[in-house]
Amino acid sequence: AIDVVQPYLIQNTNAPDLQGSLARIPSLSILDGQASIRGGSGYSYGTGSRVQLLLDGMPLLSGDLSEIWWSYVPIETTSQIEVVKGASSSLYGSGALNGVINVRTGWPDGTKKTNIGIYQGVYSRPENPLYQWWDKTFTPTNSGAFVSAYRTFGNLDVVLGGNYTSDKTYLQNGHEQHVRFNVKSKYQFRKVPGLVATLSGNVQYQQQGRFFFWDNDTTGIYKPLAGTESEDRYFLYNIDPQLSYLGKKNGLHKIQARLFHNSRFDDNNFQTSTSNLYFTEYRFQRMNEKGGTVNTGLSNNYQQTFSDLYPGLSLRTMNPAVYFQYEQKINKLTLVAGSRVEWNLNGSVYSEFSKPIFRFGVNQQIGINSFLRASYGESYRFASIAEKYVEAELNALVKIRPNLQLNSEEGTNFELGFKQKFRTDKVNGYADLSAFVLEYTNLIEYTFGYDSVIYFQPQNIGRARISGVEFNVVGDMKIRNSTISIFGGYTVVYAGDLSSDTTQIGWTSYLNNVGEYIAHKNNFDTNRILKYRNRDQVKFDAQWAAGDIQVGGTVYFNSFMERIDEIFTVLIPGLTDFREKFNKGSTTFDVRCSYQLKDGLSLSLVSRNIMNTVVSARPGILDAPRNTSVRLDINF
Helix, strand or coil: CEEECCCHHHHCCCCCCHHHHCCCCCCEEEECCEEEECCCCCCCCCCCCCEEEEECCEECCCCCCCCCCHHHCCHHHEEEEEEEECCCHHHHCCCCCCEEEEEEECCCCCCCEEEEEEEEEEECCCCCHHHCCCCCCCCCEEEEEEEEEEEEECCEEEEEEEEEEEEECCCCCCCEEEEEEEEEEEEECCCCCCEEEEEEEEEEEEEEEECCCECCCCCCCCCECCCCCEEEEEEEEEEEEEEEEEECCCEEEEEEEEEEEEEEECCCCCEEEEEEEEEEEEEEEEECCCCEEEEEEEEEEEEEEEECCCCCCEEEEEEEEEEEEEEEEECCEEEEEEEEEEEEEECCCEEEECCCEEEEEEEEECCCCEEEEEEEEEEEECCCHHHHHCCEECCCCEEECCCCCCCCEEEEEEEEEEEEEEECCCEEEEEEEEEEEEEEECCEEEEEEECCCEEEEEEECCCEEEEEEEEEEEEEEEECCEEEEEEEEEEEEEEEECCCCHHHHCHHHHHHHHHHHHCCCCCCCHHHECCCCCCEEEEEEEEEEECCEEEEEEEEEECCCCCCCCCHHHHCCCHHHHHHHCCCCEEEEEEEEEEEEECCEEEEEEEECCCCCCCCCECCECCCCCEEEEEEEEEC
16 A cells, blocks of 8 residues: 655645654654554664665665654655555565655756745643743744755756754753755756766754653653753765666666765764665666566665764675566556565674565456555565664663674565545545555564663564554545645554464454454453554544635544553653553644745644644653744745
């Protein structure tokens, strides 16, 4: 299944970064920076992402932590965001265990175009006055500016973008500032039709405070627990050369590469870590006369990193891979099959092999606008450098330990779906219903241990089986001189922990538990489910547009997170009391309106969490209280 972020949701919602742009995608959750699709990931700080991030077709996970840098993606030049749900390793390799977020930036459309957006926001006082740590001399605010320009000079296309963001946040020691600049260029050779060269780059400097856990659940809920806070500075850049040739008979040949650099500095400007990711790929794509498409290639990820978290080591790993996919259309039937093999090499220290993995899919049109699909996919994720090597202190009492014995995570994904499109003179949209099963082995999570000290260490926790149902609806409807747009969905999942309750390995016991859980049986043993998952999730956005006015709103609902690490109830002051008080899940609302003052000039008002609801998406930290911002957009 693939969801596409509607273009109006990127700008109209004043999303400051990629994470904000994805907030309305059904079945996608982001817990303190960690992405999860359909419950495929929970929260485990320091583990690599199970969702692959692509920027213009190339991976953008950091080389050391294999994490997503949400603030780094150039949202100011983004033209489309796609979310692929389910195992995607056959094409995108390690990191795509749970899905893919594919960000595409735009090119000039033949017209000279410049966009400028400026906004200023303010955080409201929390509903509980005890939470507020600031006095009358300070008000938490956020502000920023986005700039993009598109130009064509003969056969040369050029795109420039920039962003400045300042978030003097409601969290003490959680402030963030960054400045970013990016450029894209594309040249089409006149003397060799079909030959295109591109060169792109992005650079960002960022200051960021780290907020791990609150100090207590009342007067210190916006203050960091002593010894867990930190403040770092980051310098990131990527350089992307690409050469492609599209022949009339011999298909598309593409060679592309990316250098992604990430350096961290402490508050004394001492460099504490550096990672370089070198990605190279050759891809061949060709369509034959019988409606078949071949997509095959070779790729390699080479990571080079050092850090004070593994002192004295300069680590190098390499991930060569080969993949193949074939898609065939036969009248109203589409068939897809693919395979991939990949290695994870670190000199003489360790060598891993993914074994061949496979993907199969079928999509059958069964009516004029009705489609039935089924898919099976295998996936894997190699443990990140950080998971194997990081040794650190969370505070004076709690340590982080490495684990060189980690095995790679493996998974399978089954999906059966039905899509019904609606197309009339006044309505254009679709409804989609899908059922899915995700099964994982060797899942990696940081687990609690104690010998002479308290410590967390990444471990392969065993097996998990996650099943559920997702229903989405997307569409536009014209009513007289106005248009109503809707985008949303409902997801229910049962994330079975097959290691803590081995009886669930058998399908009979597992399905009985699914029935009891979804029926909200009061005495259900939550040790049967994985940690940091929500059973129910609802996201629904609606917008009304007429002439120069647009008005919209979004509702979010997440059911109560029923299982967490029990050690956190000991380490985080007041967590038990907080969870007992707020145990019904959370419902929040965003509203927005915009008015076009004249051609190329519009003014927007956006309020997130307008009801000022208390929400804690993950234990030990609160989501933002109401935030209201004003944005001015200038287009010429």
